[in-house]
Amino acid sequence: MADISAARGAALAQIEAADSLESIAALDTQLLGKKGSIAQLKTKLGGLATVDEKKAAGQAVNEAMQAVSSALAARRVELGTAATAARVEAERLDLTEFAVKPERGHAHLVTQSWERLEDVFIGLGFQVAEGPEVETDWHNFEALNMPIGHPARGEWDTLFLDHAAPGEDVGRTVLRTHTSPVQIRTMLSGMPPIYIVAPGRVFRRDTPDATHMPVFHQIEGLVVDRDITMADLAGTIEAFTKAFFGADFSSRLRPSYFPFTEPSAEFDIQRPDGSWLELGGCGMVHPNVLRHGGIDPEEWSGFAFGFGIDRMAVMRHDVADIRDMFVNDIRFAEQF
Numbered sequence: 001m002a003d004i005s006a007a008r009g010a011a012l013a014q015i016e017a018a019d020s021l022e023s024i025a026a027l028d029t030q031l032l033g034k035k036g037s038i039a040q041l042k043t044k045l046g047g048l049a050t051v052d053e054k055k056a057a058g059q060a061v062n063e064a065m066q067a068v069s070s071a072l073a074a075r076r077v078e079l080g081t082a083a084t085a086a087r088v089e090a091e092r093l094d095l096t097e098f099a100v101k102p103e104r105g106h107a108h109l110v111t112q113s114w115e116r117l118e119d120v121f122i123g124l125g126f127q128v129a130e131g132p133e134v135e136t137d138w139h140n141f142e143a144l145n146m147p148i149g150h151p152a153r154g155e156w157d158t159l160f161l162d163h164a165a166p167g168e169d170v171g172r173t174v175l176r177t178h179t180s181p182v183q184i185r186t187m188l189s190g191m192p193p194i195y196i197v198a199p200g201r202v203f204r205r206d207t208p209d210a211t212h213m214p215v216f217h218q219i220e221g222l223v224v225d226r227d228i229t230m231a232d233l234a235g236t237i238e239a240f241t242k243a244f245f246g247a248d249f250s251s252r253l254r255p256s257y258f259p260f261t262e263p264s265a266e267f268d269i270q271r272p273d274g275s276w277l278e279l280g281g282c283g284m285v286h287p288n289v290l291r292h293g294g295i296d297p298e299e300w301s302g303f304a305f306g307f308g309i310d311r312m313a314v315m316r317h318d319v320a321d322i323r324d325m326f327v328n329d330i331r332f333a334e335q336f
């Protein structure tokens, strides 16, 4: 009986110590099989003296076998649950890892320059005005002192629309070639004093190359008030140059010609290294233009200016080819 109980105790301890389903399977054959330590005890039963002893020992062996069997089953369940838990833990999917946040983009280089220009001019006391991109020939040319047949019209490679206003012929509606028609629209919509800038998209029949695009952007300026002189124009250009480019930049006016200003000038900026760069055109608003805007040139005078926004962006950021700004290559756009 002592042997049976020792074998039983040893078997149960082995089961308790098993740490995997594989070792439980091995113990199962080892302990309960015919050659197992407990089964072996059965073979000794025959050597016992009395029937009662045999009976009692046989019962003890059976009980030991049963105890071992249910201990194995219980341990198998325990280890099975632990194995499942370990597998579930190992295979766990953290779905939040895939919740990638949308990346925050930024305004296009041209838009950035456009908005900075607006900021600077608003700081100088100007308001922002707008006009349509599809214009009448009258606003784009005629009211700006370029009647039909005027040679200066030839400088603008105009895109005409196949559209005719009632009672008119085609060829009188254009994609605006510059932002200057906003001068006329602003004057017609209110009385002086006028201090506006008009940034916008303009169109010319140009073949794209490193410095030209058929669609580009300009910013127009118009001031109409009492006693406005060329000195006000020069002072405004100088204040703008310093505010936009920096205190170490300066500006100059160079005599030029535009039909809608008299006198007219080109304005250049001087970079800190002393080199000059042409930026745009300007001048005193021509009396005919004021009249077309419904303003009496005897009472009011003004100046105007206009320059390219894309060119400014190209200069500021050393862009080698203006076309790069419009092909929507994210690798380019991301850099600014």
Ligand code: DAH
Binding pocket: 177, 178, 179, 180, 220, 221, 258, 260, 261, 280, 281, 282, 283, 304, 305, 306, 307
């Ligand atoms: N509209 C002209 C152009 O596109 C630029 C310009 C020149 C605008 C002189 C002006 C100005 O207001 O006074 O080339």
